Amino acid sequence: MIELTIDKKKVQVEKGTTILKAARKAGVEIPTLCHFELCDMGIENKPGGCRICVVEVEGRRNLAPSCITEVQEGMVINTHNIRVLNARTTVLKLIISDHPFDCLVCARSGQCELQSLATQFNIRSLPYEGEQSRYRKDTSPSIIRDIDKCIMCRRCEMMCNEVQTVGALSAVNRGFMSVVAPAFEMNLEDSPCTYCGQCLSVCPTGALTEVDHTNDIIRALSDSSKTVIVQTAPAVRAALGEEFGLQPGTLVTGKMVSALKELGFDYVFDTDFSADLTIMEEGTELLQRLKAYLAGDTEVRLPILTSCCPGWVNFFEHNFPDLIDVPSTAKSPQQMFGAIAKTYFADKIGVNRKDLIVVSIMPCIAKKYECQRDEFKVDGNQDVDYSISTRELAAFIKEANIDFLNLPDADFDDPLGESTGAGVIFGNTGGVIEAACRTAYEIYTGKKLENVVFDNLRGMEGIRSAKVDFDGIELNIGIAHGLGNARKLLDEVRAGTSKYHAIEIMACPGGCIGGGGQPYHHGNSEILSKRAAAIYTEDERKTIRKSHENPSIIKLYKEFLGEPGSHKAHSLLHTEYFPKSNEVTLHLNGEI
């Protein structure tokens, strides 16, 4: 242990601890900007670049950046004397001098860490005038890059390369010219970006934001010739309350439904319903492959991989095009919902699919891209017309002047609003595979599953492995969240050394509850675990907790689809994948 003094407080910490962490242990907060941490997940960004966290170390000539300076025995540190405060203020003013002043109309206003620091440091004038860096705006189907607002903290680069191993973003060029950009400064759309949105969930400013579709929805809602329906993903209800000042982990399902009705949606449905439907299709596929494997079929592709997560789908299309027949062909719940809404439901209410607008509320940024994919269109008409994030929904509710906190609870509409506990837990890492086990167990063994909770599938470790007993047959289950972890399991599959029968993969750390479209967690990993707990609470509250017992699902198969895996189910609820090259060399026109 090393003993040091921080602001006259004695503190003991392990060797190798940074001054920043030692100070936190001593109860002293040091402001930071580029530094970012999700400690439970081992995610940390500390380039030591911004110099906001400088402190005075007695006996040292210059000020020390506390986020990267390790403690030494007997150090005496001052974190807020006049020399330190002046230095921090000067640094901040210099950063702001190369930042646009359009806070009033910035998508990140109110949630911007640069703005918060300017408030905290009481900046009231900007003495530094000079050239500001200018870069083109880049808009992809999901993400907008406005690099003029980038402060080069490089959190996004860390997320994209180290955590997600996507490698779409890097700091390029030098000095005043430096920007964070894809290779060769191509557009994000042409890069291997998966639209997981983790870059924008850690961006401290408005440099990376989602494409906002709220206005399209307002237009549809005010068009009397359109029937506008909405589906809400499981993870949204566990996080939306945060945007209205509620404690993380507060479930706001009923209020959310009320708010959507107030906003004017004709029907408020639940993606949990189509999550149950996903289990019927994906579970059937799992059992089919498993039975074939047990019968000695050597051609069968195992492990089966889940396919609910569009960021993950983009990732394997880019990075594992050779394994494209391994994932389940089941569409994601969002797209299953769209396909059923624009056929079964449209027929039921007698509306042409072109006059039915399907909106989705998602914790996800990649869903925006997913719903625009060509294979999810019929004659150019998308199955899901617009997808907005939890954050966009919160902003929409505020814009509509709805008093969210005082709304009564309301119930989802029938028939696409009924769901089970299995559908709800899709929002957590491990949830999809747990839901699949609940159904697959009963169908495979023909026995009733007494305990529906699979504790060994739950948790927050990046890669988890568990054995599930299917009445004598042991199923090896793998779970990965975060694309870097997914890559490790996929490398095993590619090498033929994977021990698993089924693997669940979610692109975002924590699963959908930590999605790129969720309220900003600002590095507080406790928020993620509280959201996860809320999801499991919602599951416990449900009387029906197995997808195949959902009465609306049973009815849907009886009236419309036939059996799971039927020809009709296949044409509506299954999809195919397309290999995408990660190489930048797409147009060849020369030789060296």
Place this chain on the structure above:
Amino acid sequence: MSQNIKVNPEVYSFMEKKTGTDNVEVKVNLSKEKVDKINEICNMFDNEPRELINVLHEAQHEFGYLPAEVQDVIAHNLHISVAQVYGVVTFYSYFSMIPKGEHPISICTGTACYVRGAEKVLEEFKKELNIKVGETTSDGKFSINCLRCVGACGLSPVVLVGERVFGRVSPDGVKAILDEYRK
């Protein structure tokens, strides 16, 4: 190296890119031998990501510049993203994504050459070829670079064309030097 590489030098000029909207379209086809050569270079450094700068040095020595495709293969071998490779290539002015001309012109702007008028000589080359420092003429014949002191200060100002040294060059003499290679 063949000379049919289509390069739009504007794409690599930062200021142009800031206002432009076009993506990089510089594409060359790497023959199998070239890919093998890059693999060999990466192997020399055990495909170690930390050796990226050394790998890039060797690759640029081999190819004369670092086109996107070369960076792509290097990224693949070193198991890092091509975005990160591009990040390093753009950070160091030594690395270039523009092929040098058939006759690369290097003008010494070291102290001795500078005080004896190297800048005027440089201006004359730029004017005569209508390119900037670091660029290559559209026919691929000439490129201009500056360097610091070739150790022949007695001959200053010094200009190198390829490996050939021209001493005591005056702005008036620039055209004659170029004409020799224009034939």
